[in-house]
Amino acid sequence: IRQMHDFERGMVVGARQGGLSISKTADLLGFSHTTISRAYRESSEKEKISSERQLCGRKCLVDVRGQRRMGRLVRNDRKATVTQITTRYNQGMQSTVSERTTPRTLKQMGYSIVVFLVKPLLNHRQRQRHLTWAKEKKNWTVAQWSKVLFSNESPRAPKSWLYDHGVGVLDWPANSPDLNPIENLWGIVKRKMRNKRPKNADELKATVKETWASIPPQQCHKLITPMPCRIEAVI
Secondary structure (H helix, E strand, O other): OOOOOHHHHHHHHHHHHOOOOHHHHHHHHOOOHHHHHHHHHHHHHHOOEEOOOOOOOOOOOOOHHHHHHHHHHHHHOOOOOHHHHHHHHHOOOOOOOOOOHHHHHHHHOOOOEEOOOOOOOOOHHHHHHHHHHHHHHOOOOHHHHOOOOOOOOOOHHHHHHHHHOOOOOOOOOOOOHHHOOHHHHHHHHHHHOOOOOOOOHHHHHHHHHHHHHOOOHHHHHHHHOOHHHHHHHHO
16 A cells, blocks of 8 residues: 655645645545545544634624733733633623634634544553653753754655665654644644645645745754653643
8 A cells, every 4th residue: 555645635625725626635645535534534624713703793892902901811821721721811701702702703714713623532551651751851952953853754665765764763652743843843734835826736735845945944943942841741
């Protein structure tokens, strides 16, 4: 079975966001419909952001002054949950709102709601492996991490190629995408390609290459800089 690599996953994302159907994308890239569907679904689940604006079809419960108040709460804490925003908004207010009203109001104001997927908990053995690995890397500097070629490839074929060409492979704990800055980089690529509309496989491939080339080395280095902090957080 042919393995799908990072570059090809980017092409899948670009094609689907460009309006191509699963069937057309499969024909262009030479993968099965199931593979294309799974690759795009997995990509979407990593960054599931709703950008739809829901118009108010009933009387709005939050007036202009209340929207300004809610907007300040969001700007002060971008990571706040709907429950937290609702609780803070209702403090000292005569007219309170529910947790259903808060996201509806935020969408009307132009905010997007980010849905964080619940990750499966690590079992005891996996936690011990993570801890052991983190302790081994706790003294690594940013300069050392800068020499690592990050990827989210796990199949044996890419690893075998690296070994055959004399490229050392860093031992990496399983189920730890939060430690890998490549996930953050993929998020940047997807946002840059959001409004692209490639018409065929050649345009799609060119768009992906152009998007990757537009990311400056300084931005990649910023993603690597927090690695010592990530390791410390595991310990």
